[in-house]
Amino acid sequence: SAVISQKPSRDICQRGTSLTIQCQVDSQVTMMFWYRQQPGQSLTLIATANQGSEATYESGFVIDKFPISRPNLTFSTLTVSNMSPEDSSIYLCSVDRTGAGEQFFGPGTRLTVL
Amino acid sequence: QQQVKQSPQSLIVQKGGISIINCAYENTAFDYFPWYQQFPGKGPALLIAIRPDVSEKKEGRFTISFNKSAKQFSLHIMDSQPGDSATYFCAASMSQGGSEKLVFGKGTKLTVNP
Numbered sequence: 001s002a003v004i005s006q007k008p009s010r011d012i013c014q015r016g017t018s019l020t021i022q023c024q025v026d027s028q029v030t031m032m033f034w035y036r037q038q039p040g041q042s043l044t045l046i047a048t049a050n051q052g053s054e055a056t057y058e059s060g061f062v063i064d065k066f067p068i069s070r071p072n073l074t075f076s077t078l079t080v081s082n083m084s085p086e087d088s089s090i091y092l093c094s095v096d097r098t099g100a101g102e103q104f105f106g107p108g109t110r111l112t113v114l
Numbered sequence: 115q116q117q118v119k120q121s122p123q124s125l126i127v128q129k130g131g132i133s134i135i136n137c138a139y140e141n142t143a144f145d146y147f148p149w150y151q152q153f154p155g156k157g158p159a160l161l162i163a164i165r166p167d168v169s170e171k172k173e174g175r176f177t178i179s180f181n182k183s184a185k186q187f188s189l190h191i192m193d194s195q196p197g198d199s200a201t202y203f204c205a206a207s208m209s210q211g212g213s214e215k216l217v218f219g220k221g222t223k224l225t226v227n228p
Contacts, residue, residue, distance in 0.1 A: 004157075033215070042203060042218045043158065058215075092157055101146035101207050101214040105157035 002026060002095050004106035012112045013083055020079045021109045023093035028073035031096040033103065034066070038089045046091075049076050083113045117141055118206050120219025127226050133191040135222045137204035140185065144206040146214060149178065149189045152201045152221075161202070162189070194226045 003026035013019050023032065034046040046066055047055045055068040070076045080087055090110050094103040119138045127133045139147075148163035164171045164178040164187065171178045177190040191198055202222045207214040 042220045043216075044218075045215055048215065096214065099214070101216075102148070102160060102163065103214075103216055104160060105150075107157045110155075 002029065002097055002104045004093065004095060004104060006091075006093060006106040006109050008109060009107065010110040010112075012114065014114055015084055017083055018079055018081045019083065019111060020077050021091050021093075021111075023076045023078070023106055025074045025095050027097070029095040029097050030073065031099065032070065032076045033094045033096070034068060034076075034078045035092045035094065035105075036089045037092060037108070043092065046078070080111065083111075085113045087111065088113045117144075117217045118204060118219040120204050120222060122222060123220070124223045125225070127194045127224065129194065129196060129226055129228050131194050131226075133189075133194045133198065133224055133226070135189045135202055135204070135224070136186065137188065137206075137219050138184075138186045139206050141206070141208065142185070143208045144217075146207045147178070147180065147187050148205050148207075148216070149176075150203045150205065150218075152203065158203060191224075194224075196226045196228050199224055199226050 005024045007022045032049045035043045037043045045058050046061045047057045049055045049068045049070040051070050051073050067079045090108045092108045094105045096103050149161045150158035151161045152158040162173050162176045164180050175192045180187045204219040205216045207216045
């Protein structure tokens with residue numbers, strides 16, 4: 001497994017502002033992923049963030065709204081830009097250490113947009 | 115387009131009983147099928163996973179049964195305990211350029227009554 005931390009654990013933000021979520025892993029990993037989990041719902045992949053390359057976004061998610069940085073093999077950030085109440089969700093990062101498909105998730109960041 | 119269909123949406127089981135959650139997938143290119151357990155306020159935790167080359171995998175009280183021809187897989191929790199009360203997600207992924215993206219089912223909320 002992997003020890004993954006996220007900051008902040010939760011936040012309440014005003015409409016129109018931006019929030020940057022940090023994901024820190026205890027060891028170097030090539031593949032990191034960012035997911036969104038809306039209240040009471042399943043997980044939806046936002047983007048794949050591999051070090052050394054641009055993030056790959058899934059259909060329905062765009063870089064202008066969810067810019068991602070991956071400066072090294074243990075850290076990534078996801079920014080939720082120009083927030084609206086519809087962005088209220090839990091945002092989760094995950095890592096795949098072996099490339100075999102086993103993904104381990106961080107504790108999540110619970111975002112509420114007023 | 116929902117690629118992984120999960121049922122039931124909710125499940126109530128008595129302590130000591132067997133909990134069974136089912137998933138069906140559409141894409142025959144999927145080659146990895148994990149189950150995740152999520153407690154309120156926590157990130158999903160990898161519980162058990164299977165690949166198509168085997169029909170069953172058991173870890174403690176948790177068993178995955180896999181039917182490749184029917185494109186179905188299920189999670190069986192034997193001797194269910196109140197501590198098993200959580201939301202369970204099935205998922206599937208395929209190797210795509212080295213990054214295995216997970217597609218999640220909608221989740222099953224399991225309640226185990228004492």
